[in-house]
Structure formats: C-alpha cells, structure tokens
Amino acid sequence: MELNCSRTKKTMLNAIASLMDHFVIIMIKFASRYIFIFTLGKQYLGVSALFSSIITILSLADLGFGIALPQALYKPLAQKDERSICKILKFYSKVYTVISIAVIAVGLILLPFLRWIIADKGTNGIKYINIIYILFILQSASSYLFIYKKTLFAADQKDYCITFIESATSIISTLCQIFVLLLTHNYLLYLSVSIIAIISQNMFISRRCDKYYPFLKEVKLADNLDVSEIKTLSKKIYALFIYKVSIAVENGTDNLIMTAMCGIIITGICSNYTLIIKSVTSVLMRAMAAATASIGNVIATESNKNTYKIYSWLDFIGFWVYSVCGICMVILLNPFIELVLGREYLIGISTVVVLCINFYICGTQGVNSNFRNAYGLFYEGRYRPACMIVVNIVSSIILAKYMGITGIFVGTILSRVFTVGVFDPYIVFKHGLKMPLINYYKSHSIYHIVTFIVGFALSFIFNKWKISSLIWWILKAICLFLSINVIYIILFFRYRVFAELRMKFTNFAKNIYYRKFKQSNGVYYDNKRFDI
Known part of the structure; x- marks a missing residue:
C-alpha cells in the first residue's frame, strides 16, 4: 500500500481520474443516445426512462449497504487490520448475493402491475415490453455481483486504481450497443449487451482487487462477525434504508408521475435533459466523492476545528462548481438540444430553470451528505427521509395539475429544501462538527445570492447571442464559463475560505515541485506535507 501518499494526493488522483473517465464516457453516451433516438424513436426513449425509474426504486433492496460498507472499513484500513477487513467483506458478500436475488x-x-402505469400512454408500437422490463431487472441484479470488493478501493482512497477498467468496459459496451442499434434496431440485444458489460466489469474489478490486496484470499475462511458487530451495523443500516427510500422516491417517482399524467413520450423528451444533468452531476459527484474517504480519515485524526476548516473548503468548492455548471446549463441546454435533436425535443425554459435549480441545490447540499456518511450519522437523521417522501409525492402530484411537468420538478425541489436543507446541516453541525449552525446559513446565504444575481445578469446578456452551429455553441459555452469564473474570482478574492484554498494549493504545488527538484539532483528532501 502507498503508506506515504498524502490524503491530498489521493484525493486529487481520484478526482482527476474520475473526471477524465466520466468525460470520455459521457461523450460516447451522448452519441449512443443520439443514435438511440433516431433508430428506435420517442416511444422506446420513454420506456427506457420509465423502467430506469422503476429500477431505481428496486435499488432499495441494498438497504444502504453501499454506504455502510465503506464507512465500516475506514477504521480497519487505517489500522491495517486485515482480519477485520476480511470479516466485514465476508459478511457483505453474503448480503449482496441476497440483494441480487431480492x-x-x-x-x-x-x-403484472406494469400495464396500469403505462396503459394507453403511447406504448402501442412497442413489442416485447414485458421482456424489456425483465432485462432491466437482470441488469440491476447483475450490478451487485462482486461489487463488495470494489468498495474496498473506495474506502482506501484508491478509486483511480479501477478507473481504467470501468472506462474500458463502459466504452466498449457503448460502442457495441451503437453497433447493435445501427445494424439490427433491436432493443433487446441493446439491453443484453449492457448486462454482459456489467458482469464483465465487476469480474475484472474483483480480480484487480485480489491482486492489489492479497489477503483477500482469506475472505472465505474469515470468521463471522460477532453478534454485537452485526447489531451495530444493523442500527446504521436501518437508518440508511430510510435514506435510500427517500433517494429512490426523489429519483424514481418523477418519471412515474410524469408517465401517468403526461404520457410516455413526454417522459422520453424530458429524459434527454435529465440525462445531460445527471451526467454532469455524476462527474461532479465522483470528483467530490473522491474526498469522502479523506473526510473519514480527517475525522479520525484531526480536531473539530481543523475538520470544520476542511468542511468550509469543500462547501465553498461545491458552491463554486455547482453554481458555475448550473448557470451554464440554464443558458446552454435548450440551444444544445435544438442543435442536436431538433425543436420537437425542446421543453419550456421554465422547466429547464427548475431542473437546473434542483441540480444546484442537490450539489450544494452534497458536502453535508459526505460528512454525515463519514461521521456515520445515519440513525440521528432517520426521520428526515420520511418527511422528504411525503413532501415530494404530495407536492409533485398537486403541482403537476396546475403547472404540468414543471410542477413535478418543483415538488422535488420543495422536498429537498424543506427536508435535506434543514435536517442534514443540523445533524452534521450538532453531532459531528459541534459548531454553531448559524455559520452554515450565513455562508450559504451569500452563495445563493451571488448565484442568483450572476445567473440572472449573464442569462440576460448571453441569451441575446444566437447560435447557428455546434461550433458557435462551443464558443458561447467557453465565453460563458470563463465569464462566470472571472466574476467569482473578483467577488471572492478576499473571502477567507477562498484565500485559504489559494494558499493550500499553492503550498501543495510548491511541495511537489521542490520534492521533484531535490530528487532530480540526488538530494534527499522531506518537506512538510500539507494534507487535506
């Protein structure tokens, strides 16, 4: 293991690897979506979005083990307790087998209830719809095979070790799907390729993990967890299950409600926007999540004061990144869809704005989720997800009657603002950081005001810039991106958190430079390490 690798270096390696990996994959996924639409049409696009939402709800079967497993591994990894690691992984290997079957x-x-949701909603031209649904189920179930080993890399801050495998299998499978669509126009073969790719990817990662951690050969022979250890995990998993329910409801019910009230074709059209937004979100979340294991290490080794400083840094970075991306998407999404797919695939600008606001809110709340997970504060917030479910479903259905599809997404925003936005910071600040909560609301008030003013002003300016080709769209996107960042640098140059981050990364860069310089001259050098 890389014992001398700092938390900062590991975090940056994970983040860079995730960004490069996702950027390539997203480009290929967009190409696949383009070919999908023009070979299979809007109906299959809507079915894909609907069944994906149902599978999201079925993901409740993992009960939150995917979050509890890395959290359970932080301590034994830090202590190099291979025996405990094997015990935990043996337990989870059995759990994931049961989950896959469930x-x-x-x-x-x-x-049998499938027809109730999609009856008379534009699916008359779709053949083998039951088989399509079963393939979606198999795709979800196969994703749990061998996945427990992959989590070990995440908990040990070494996600970058498997990035190549994930990228290669994803790229190859997507290219194969494109080939299948162009050659056969067969959706069943398209889905079958995805299932084969998921199983292959997990098998390759499992083998890589066995080579990287030789002691995993002892997993099958490891002792079972003690009853007390299982009880401790069960308490966390109970709370995590409730969290998983809320996430599934948030991500899965919008398309169900939309299909039932507006039709499956509308669901398919909206899925183009959600695909782009979720793709950007996945890139940013992977990059931000690269710091999650580091957070666990910080909590275990640093004082509350230092931990809060790091929280402030990550919170500010989260605001900056999601604010810039959110403003860019409000201005650039519709022009992009019109250029690539055509005007018939556009939705109203009000719906686009609401989708981007939801993206921004989710992103700026992410640091609280990461710290809550790292602290293991699941049981303390067990009632929040239940509130979120009620607010989301009720508000989405009511608002959909008056505002159409926009109302469905407004309901999702309300559920996050009045639940996640209230409960999560309270839990993290009271039970974890032990700092005054007013600090959180002061900083976020500044962040939200700046985002609104800058976004409104730049929307007014850049919406006057009409584009006629993809090249002009790219030029507009670059100018918009640079404008937002320059404005933010001017506004926050003397802001305490920004100044600390500038000093942090300046020192980190100098440290790397001096170390390489001294080593190149044959002189031993051990400069002070600046760890996150």
Missing part, C-alpha cells in the same frame, strides 16, 4: 424477485412480482 431485486429479481421483487421485480417479477411487480410485472
């Missing part, structure tokens, strides 16, 4: 069973139980 996903298939629950999915098949829901099969």
Whole structure:
C-alpha cells in the first residue's frame, strides 16, 4: 500500500481520474443516445426512462449497504487490520448475493402491475415490453455481483486504481450497443449487451482487487462477525434504508408521475435533459466523492476545528462548481438540444430553470451528505427521509395539475429544501462538527445570492447571442464559463475560505515541485506535507 501518499494526493488522483473517465464516457453516451433516438424513436426513449425509474426504486433492496460498507472499513484500513477487513467483506458478500436475488424477485412480482402505469400512454408500437422490463431487472441484479470488493478501493482512497477498467468496459459496451442499434434496431440485444458489460466489469474489478490486496484470499475462511458487530451495523443500516427510500422516491417517482399524467413520450423528451444533468452531476459527484474517504480519515485524526476548516473548503468548492455548471446549463441546454435533436425535443425554459435549480441545490447540499456518511450519522437523521417522501409525492402530484411537468420538478425541489436543507446541516453541525449552525446559513446565504444575481445578469446578456452551429455553441459555452469564473474570482478574492484554498494549493504545488527538484539532483528532501 502507498503508506506515504498524502490524503491530498489521493484525493486529487481520484478526482482527476474520475473526471477524465466520466468525460470520455459521457461523450460516447451522448452519441449512443443520439443514435438511440433516431433508430428506435420517442416511444422506446420513454420506456427506457420509465423502467430506469422503476429500477431505481428496486435499488432499495441494498438497504444502504453501499454506504455502510465503506464507512465500516475506514477504521480497519487505517489500522491495517486485515482480519477485520476480511470479516466485514465476508459478511457483505453474503448480503449482496441476497440483494441480487431480492431485486429479481421483487421485480417479477411487480410485472403484472406494469400495464396500469403505462396503459394507453403511447406504448402501442412497442413489442416485447414485458421482456424489456425483465432485462432491466437482470441488469440491476447483475450490478451487485462482486461489487463488495470494489468498495474496498473506495474506502482506501484508491478509486483511480479501477478507473481504467470501468472506462474500458463502459466504452466498449457503448460502442457495441451503437453497433447493435445501427445494424439490427433491436432493443433487446441493446439491453443484453449492457448486462454482459456489467458482469464483465465487476469480474475484472474483483480480480484487480485480489491482486492489489492479497489477503483477500482469506475472505472465505474469515470468521463471522460477532453478534454485537452485526447489531451495530444493523442500527446504521436501518437508518440508511430510510435514506435510500427517500433517494429512490426523489429519483424514481418523477418519471412515474410524469408517465401517468403526461404520457410516455413526454417522459422520453424530458429524459434527454435529465440525462445531460445527471451526467454532469455524476462527474461532479465522483470528483467530490473522491474526498469522502479523506473526510473519514480527517475525522479520525484531526480536531473539530481543523475538520470544520476542511468542511468550509469543500462547501465553498461545491458552491463554486455547482453554481458555475448550473448557470451554464440554464443558458446552454435548450440551444444544445435544438442543435442536436431538433425543436420537437425542446421543453419550456421554465422547466429547464427548475431542473437546473434542483441540480444546484442537490450539489450544494452534497458536502453535508459526505460528512454525515463519514461521521456515520445515519440513525440521528432517520426521520428526515420520511418527511422528504411525503413532501415530494404530495407536492409533485398537486403541482403537476396546475403547472404540468414543471410542477413535478418543483415538488422535488420543495422536498429537498424543506427536508435535506434543514435536517442534514443540523445533524452534521450538532453531532459531528459541534459548531454553531448559524455559520452554515450565513455562508450559504451569500452563495445563493451571488448565484442568483450572476445567473440572472449573464442569462440576460448571453441569451441575446444566437447560435447557428455546434461550433458557435462551443464558443458561447467557453465565453460563458470563463465569464462566470472571472466574476467569482473578483467577488471572492478576499473571502477567507477562498484565500485559504489559494494558499493550500499553492503550498501543495510548491511541495511537489521542490520534492521533484531535490530528487532530480540526488538530494534527499522531506518537506512538510500539507494534507487535506
């Protein structure tokens, strides 16, 4: 293991690898979506969006183990306790086998009710819809095979070790899907390729993990967890299950409500926007999540004061990144869709703005989720997800009657603002950081005001810039991106958190430079390490 690798270096390696990986994959996914639309049409696009939402709800079967597992591994990894690591992984290998079976069973139980959701909603021209649904179920179930080993890399801050495998399998599978669509126009073969790719990817990662951590050969022979250890995990998993329910409801019910009230074609059109937004979100979340394991290490080794300083840094970075991306998407999404797909695939600008606001709010709340997970504060906030579910479903259905599809997404925003925006900071600041909560609301008030003013002003200016080709769209995107960042640098140059971050990364860069310089001259050099 890389014992001398600093937390900062690991975090940056994970973030860079994730960004490069996702950027390439997203470009290919967009090409695949373009070919999908013009070979299969709007109906299959809507079915894909709908079934993906159902599978999101079926993902509840993992009960939150995917979050609890890395959290359980932080301490034994820090202590190099290989015996405990093997015990934990043995337990989770059994759990994920049961989860995979449960996903298939629950999915098949829901099969008879499928027609109630999509009856008379534009699916008359779709063949083998039940088989398509079953393939989606198998795709979800297969994703749990061997996945417990992959989590070990994440908990050990070494996500970058498997980035190449994930990128290669994803690129190859997407290219194969494109080939299948162009050659056969067969959606069943398209889905089958995805299933094969998921199983292959997990098998390759499992083998890589075995080579990187030789002691994993002892997992099958490891002792079972003690009853007390299982009880401790069960308490966290109970709370995590409730969190998983809220996430599934938020991500899965919008398309269900939209299909039931507006039709499956509208669901398909909106899925183009959500695909772009979710793609950007996945890139940013992977980059930000690269620091999650580092957060766990900080909590275990640093004082509350230093931990809060790091929280402030990550919170500010989160605001900056999601604010810039959110403003860019408000201005650039519709022109992009019109250029690539055509005007018939556009939605109203009000709906676009609401989708981007939801993106921004989710992103700026992400640091609280990361710290809550790193602290293991799941049980303390167990009632928040239940409130979120109620607010989301009720408000989305009511507002959909008066505002159409825009109302559905407004309901999702309200559920996040009045639940996640209230409960999560309270839990993290009271039980974790032990700092005054007013600090959070002061900083976020500044962030939100700046985002609104800058976004409104630049929208007014850049919406007058009409584009006629993809090259002009790219030029407009570059100018917009640079404008926002220059404005933010001017506004926040003397802001305390920004000044600390400038000093932090300046020292880090100098440290790397001096170390390489001294080593190149044959002189031993051990400068002070500036760890996040």
